[in-house]
Amino acid sequence: MSEFDKEAEREKLRKKYAEEQQDRQSTQRMSDLLLQGATMTNKHCDTCGDPVFRYDGQEFCPSCRAASQDAETTAQPGSPQSQSPDPSETAPENEAAARAVADEERSDPADTGSQPSEVREPEREAEAEGPSAVKSREATPQTPREPASGDLSGAREELGRTIATLARRAADAEDPRRAREFLEAADEAANTLSTLNGR
Incomplete structure (x- = not known):
């Protein structure tokens, strides 16, 4: 009898952890x-x-x-669509991949060893947003990796407004889960703000 209870408790904990993991991923996005x-x-x-x-x-x-x-x-491995992809879908991916390679070649040798996944993250976002987002980014000149102090003050102000907005939304939320998500997002924004203030 006690063995069954332990296993049931483990299963509850697994489910709870899986749900919390999904919440963390959503908040991170x-x-x-x-x-x-x-x-x-x-x-x-x-x-x-x-x-x-x-x-x-x-x-x-x-x-x-x-x-x-x-x-x-x-769905792609077994679907018939994967055999003949739509050209409008593959074009942004190819452009984004080419830009990722070009960005890596242009990057400083000291930066290449740090965190390559962060360099490629905006490219994934560009792929997900579609061709119009990719084209608009191509027209925009590349910004330097280290922003000027004026850029940081604007980022600090925006983060402050975001934190206040998220806190208000958390206070107004009727669903406790939604309130927690807003508070977690506000906490991450506050951590980012403290990192910016440390510069």
Whole structure:
């Protein structure tokens, strides 16, 4: 009898950990978008209820977009679509891959050993947002890796506003889970702000 109870408790803990892991991933996606310059709108996704973000003039739900990307990657190996991809879908991927290689070649040799996954993260975002986002980024000149102090003050101000907005949304949220997500996002933004203040 006690063995069954232990196993049931383990299963409960596994499920709880899996749910918390999904929440952490969702919060991390939102935090990454905020750091990349996306703004959180006052709208929420009709499908999942997560906040809708705006980036380069496009509004999207990061959770649904990530879920659709996961579904596409799992569906591709056996689907007939994977044999004849749509040219409009492959073009942005090829352009993004070419830019990633060019960025790596242009990067400082001391930077190449640090964290290559961070360098490629904006490229994944560009692929997910579609061809118009890729084209608009190509027209925008590359910014230096170390922003000027004026850029940091603007980032600090924006992070301060984001933290205040997230805290208000957490206070106004009726669902405790949503409130916790807002508070976690606010905490990550506050950590980013403290990192910027340390510079």
